Amino acid sequence: MERFKDVLKANNLKSTHQRLAILDCIDTYGHIDIDAIYDTVFKKYPSMSKATLYRNINDLISFHILEEVKLPNQKQQYEIRKIPHIHLLCKNCAKVEDFFVETHSLMETITLNSGFTISNSFIVMNGTCKECKV
Amino acid sequence: MERFKDVLKANNLKSTHQRLAILDCIDTYGHIDIDAIYDTVFKKYPSMSKATLYRNINDLISFHILEEVKLPNQKQQYEIRKIPHIHLLCKNCAKVEDFFVETHSLMETITLNSGFTISNSFIVMNGTCKECKV
DNA sequence: CTTCATGCAAATAATTTGCAGTAAG
DNA sequence: CTTACTGCAAATTATTTGCATGAAG
Secondary structure, eight states: OOOHHHHHHTTTOOOOHHHHHHHHHHHHSSSEEHHHHHHHHHOOOOTOOOHHHHHOOOOOOHHEEEEOOTTTTSHHHHHESSOEEEEEETTOOOOOOHHHHOOOHHHHHHHHOOOEEEEEEEEEEEEOOOOHHE | OOHHHHHHHHOOOOOOOOHHHHHHHHHHSEEEHHHHHHHHHHOOOOTOHHHOOOOOHHHHHTTTSEEEOOOOSSOOOOEEOOOEEEEEEEEEOOEEEEEOOOOHHHHHHHHHOOOOOOOEEEEEEEEEEEHOOO
């Protein structure tokens, strides 16, 4: 939790219970949608309103502390911003796995052939995870 | 337009004016969001309601005639389903370009290192398009 | 203390649904 | 003719905002 206090302080944001609980929840789950965050945080702070949740999510995104994760056929989810990675989405259990892989050569191919300058990418692989495969 | 009539017939869907106009509109723009579709189709058929638009979009998606395109920091858009491709999103003009590129080697690397079986992918590259670069 | 964040209620936006009438095949 | 589709209005769900109170630093 100290980690998040520092991040908030660095952005001149106050470390409220609600904020810390939201960050902690997202961190714990890895990828989670608004309602699930609300349910989780609500258990600890039943007074927290959805307005506060929405405001915090939006603020934390604009300070680049959180990132939205928009997956095909899924409600929008959120994650703590971390080093660039791709997402593996299991069709079967709907779990989202982070995966770190070099994408430079793909990006270079695209740059060379399209004239488009790439600054960053968002990649989702749909399929079946190790556990669901059997 | 004949092309869409055939597609609809193949799926046992009636070729209504509204449906054809929606498909034609999405096809013309390439990538477009709900409100922009509504505005466009409304000009031709002022009686069309948003309920009909939403119902059609959902139906056409479930018959795999349309696909959703969820881009970072953008309203959800839709496109006609075509052969697999990636999206190049310009930060400057917000245009979305389709780009065809081989992703097999990337997918193979991921499969080998993660144990995750990939069925299909969704890739967005954010950056600056040729026109905006100058 | 001062400022920023919260909670509540109300406003607004987005999406879905029921149902009677209409058009496609 | 028959069935699926549409339009309308109402219901539901999602998100934002104003303002008075409360907590963080």
